[in-house]
Amino acid sequence: MTVWDRPERPTRPVPLDRERIVAAAITLADEGGLETVSLRKVAARLDAGPMRLYGYISTKQELFDLMVDDVHAEILPDEQPGDWREALRALAHRTRQTALRHEWLADLLGGRPNLGPNGLAVTDAKLAALDGLADIDTIMRAVETVSAYCTGAIRREIANLRAERATGLSKRDWQRASGPHVTRMLATGRFPALTKAVHDGTDVDTETSFAAGLDWILDAVAARLGPPPA
Template identity: 40%
Template sequence: MTRQEATHRTAQRTPLNRERVLRAAVALADGTGIDALSMRRLAQALDVVPMALYKHVANKEELLDGMTDAVVGEIDPPGAGPDWRHVVRARILSARRVLLRHPWAARVIESRTGPTPAVLEYLDSTAGIFREGGLSADLTHHVMHAMGSRLLGFSQELFATPGPADPADPAAPSGPPDPGLAERYPYIAELAAASHDADSAVGGGCDDQFEFEFALDLLLDGFERLRDQGWTSAR
């Protein structure tokens, strides 16, 4: 018996359960993208008939909910330390590493009609870090709004930063940029000439990790100042 045949037989003997279904769905999305994920393709990956999946997930939406929880479950638990900012920062950067491992996950999280159980647990524990760090319930409420998706390791830019043009793409622009644009929008042109990172996750655009941490640190420092001032929303 070949190793491949032995692996196939072992897979056949492994009982199908919800955890195995979700783990396979995450792996399939990682490999082919979330748009290519279907119940039929997932069944093929698991070497079962599609109907076998419905004993463990009722439909595609429940599958996506479960995949969200599986990914969020990879985020490191809160660490220990006297400085709540460092604890929050480490947890959020752990979330970011997880989201970078699963590039499709941010889009799926945003598409959910409500927070899934794992997301609720994560948000609750993060709110607990703020509260135990001395922030009032009132301030924590507004902090959670201000952080938004950054709590889960990603942020939505105002506009997507285009990567470098593909020379094989006939629709890609050629030649030098239009100087008239710089004349009409001088400050945008100035910002566009700022330092960029060609190895960024967004391509030849801004260093997205730096920008993420820059904004995160600004927010955390600002929250601490508000805490020290005894800020309330009634003011």
């Protein structure tokens, strides 16, 4: 039985429910990351005894599942665009924006499917965007491919943000600090393709990079789907 199927306990003596517990856990995670989240700390935030929480949530993994599902509500758009590319593009950008608001989400993306109502709704919206354009197996592989790109790109961006905070160096500062080493390595002639990229490539911001990569993935999906029906 999943956490969503199990009924909640009565709310006495301190008013509690899963919604309040999850909201407190998300606040803790937003403030300090997943490592700051435990049933004991959530209980303290709610001014309740730790054992009280076990009437609502059995394990920390269940708590994480509920947290992920809660923030998935932020990914769903108010209206589903009619064009499949726009629909998948919107969901991808909203996933990135949600992860930037809740950086801990990047650590929990890409694992087993989210079976909560919001997670299922997001998956359904992705599948619905491609409904009727190909057989279901092709549609599922397309959705998996777009999701895999988004997960990888989001995790890389969040990892860079964390590195900036840990080192105190912005991307530009880090590039300046590591510049002499990179220059020496490139001067050896061992890395001609990388040298060309460093000297001739255009440095773009993360949002532009994410959007460009997403468009390439969507182009690949379009090629697999074939021409639209006449």
